[in-house]
Amino acid sequence: MNTRIDAHQHFWKFDPLRDSWIDATMRKIQRDFLPEDLLPLLTANKFEGCVAVQASQSEEETKFLLDLASKNDFIKGVVGWVDLRDKNVAKRLEYFSVHEKVKGFRHVVQGEPDDFMFRADLRNGIAALRQFDYTYDILIFHRQLPAAIDLVNHFHDQPFVIDHVAKPDIKAGNISSWKKDIQEIAKAENVSCKISGMVTEADWSSWKEDDLKPYLDVIFENFSTDKLMFGSDWPVCNVAANYNLIVKTLEDYIAQFSIEEQNKIWSENAKMFYRL
Numbered sequence: 001m002n003t004r005i006d007a008h009q010h011f012w013k014f015d016p017l018r019d020s021w022i023d024a025t026m027r028k029i030q031r032d033f034l035p036e037d038l039l040p041l042l043t044a045n046k047f048e049g050c051v052a053v054q055a056s057q058s059e060e061e062t063k064f065l066l067d068l069a070s071k072n073d074f075i076k077g078v079v080g081w082v083d084l085r086d087k088n089v090a091k092r093l094e095y096f097s098v099h100e101k102v103k104g105f106r107h108v109v110q111g112e113p114d115d116f117m118f119r120a121d122l123r124n125g126i127a128a129l130r131q132f133d134y135t136y137d138i139l140i141f142h143r144q145l146p147a148a149i150d151l152v153n154h155f156h157d158q159p160f161v162i163d164h165v166a167k168p169d170i171k172a173g174n175i176s177s178w179k180k181d182i183q184e185i186a187k188a189e190n191v192s193c194k195i196s197g198m199v200t201e202a203d204w205s206s207w208k209e210d211d212l213k214p215y216l217d218v219i220f221e222n223f224s225t226d227k228l229m230f231g232s233d234w235p236v237c238n239v240a241a242n243y244n245l246i247v248k249t250l251e252d253y254i255a256q257f258s259i260e261e262q263n264k265i266w267s268e269n270a271k272m273f274y275r276l
Contacts, residue, residue, distance in 0.1 A: 002263045003048035005076065007270035008163065008196045008231025009038065010055045011068055018056055021111075026239050033235040035072040041234070041243040042074060048267075049076040051231075051274055053137065053163075054106050057081050062096065069101045076276040077103035079137050084125025093132045103274040104135030104159075109144065110167065117147040123154070130158055135274060139163045145181035152188045159190055161273060164197025164233065165219050170211060171203045179218050186222035192273055193223045195250060195265070196231030204240040209249055216253050225261040229270040 012019060013032045022030055042050060052065045052075050062080030069075040078101050082092040096102045109116055116122065129136055138148050138160055145166050152160050162185070168178040185191055195216070202211050219228065232246050241249075254262050270276065 002267055004046055004230070004266040005270040005276065006042065006047050006050040006232050006234070007229040007274070008053050008194050009050050009234040010236065011035065011038075011052055011065065012055055028238050029235050035068055035075065038234060039072075039074060045244065045247045047074075049074040049276070051075075051077040051079060051103065051270065051276075053079040054081040057108060059083075059092070062102070066099050066101060075101070077101055077274045079104045079106050079135070079274075081105060081107065082125075084128075085119070085121040086125070087121070089125045090128045090131070093128055093134065097132050102134070103276070104137060105129065106137035106139055106163070108139055110139050110141050114144055114147060117144070117151045123151075126151070126155055126158060130155075133275070135159045135161060137161055137163050138166075141167045142169065142178040142181070145178065145185060149181065149185045149188075152185060152191050156188075156190060159192070159273060160188075161192040161194055161229070163194050163231070164201070165193060165195065165215060167197065167201050168215055170198060170201040170207070170215060173211075175214055175218070178215075182218055183222050186219075186227075192227040192229065192269065193219055194229055194231040195219065197233040197236070199237055199240040199246065199249075200233070202240065207240065209252060212249065213253070225257060225264050225269075227269065228265050229273065230266055 011034055014030055054061050059082060065078045065080060069078050080102055082089060082105055084107060086092065126136060136158060140148055168175060198212050199207055230250055232243055234243055237246050254265055
């Protein structure tokens with residue numbers, strides 16, 4: 001089997017003020033998570049590397065991840081943060097473009113109003129990504145998919161990837177409106193999807209593989225094995241599972257596919273999308 005890439009994980013030095021989203025229900029992850037914590041998990045599960053994704057909205061965060069990446073070869077790429085709404089966004093992108101490991105950017109849109117992706121200043125920032133060959137990670141709740149559909153159709157040649165399968169309400173078993181919107185957004189050739197963050201949308205204490213299966217069926221039917229990539233969402237996944245279980249859950253599901261297709265999901269698609 002080829003070695004694997006974890007296309008979505010986070011590092012942080014826990015700061016209760018900055019990281020206020022990690023509330024009392026998430027006590028398990030109210031601590032530091034750094035490369036030395038992740039490396040044994042990657043090694044045990046045959047991963048050659050990972051993509052570190054921003055968790056807080058500051059350029060300091062991007063620099064923090066780049067510093068870790070410079071000291072740890074297994075961090076193959078960084079998805080950072082810049083203020084895409086800043087009218088000088090091209091200057092900020094140029095500033096980061098000297099760092100080979102910066103592959104793209106993300107904004108925590110799930111925390112913004114539902115019309116956020118229609119904003120002219122944000123779209124100006126998305127347009128600027130193209131000249132630096134940067135990707136954009138779409139982090140949204142399922143109710144924001146209609147706005148995301150409009151965004152990806154507006155920027156045909158911008159590579160987008162949907163994080164956490166757009167956070168459907170797995171816990172309640174709601175699937176129909178999310179499924180309809182996934183069918184629509186998957187038609188856009190410039191959009192990929194990360195198989196990540198699903199267990200945290202399920203019932204943290206009692207989810208089973210069967211709870212995830214209908215949602216996995218939808219993304220595999222619509223995105224195909226050419227546009228899907230694995231992401232652990234570590235350490236956030238720890239509130240509902242652990243690294244080994246996240247990997248095993250996907251291994252079980254994709255056992256039905258050819259080895260070639262499995263390799264695409266585990267590594268080839270991430271390498272191509274992020275130019276690793």
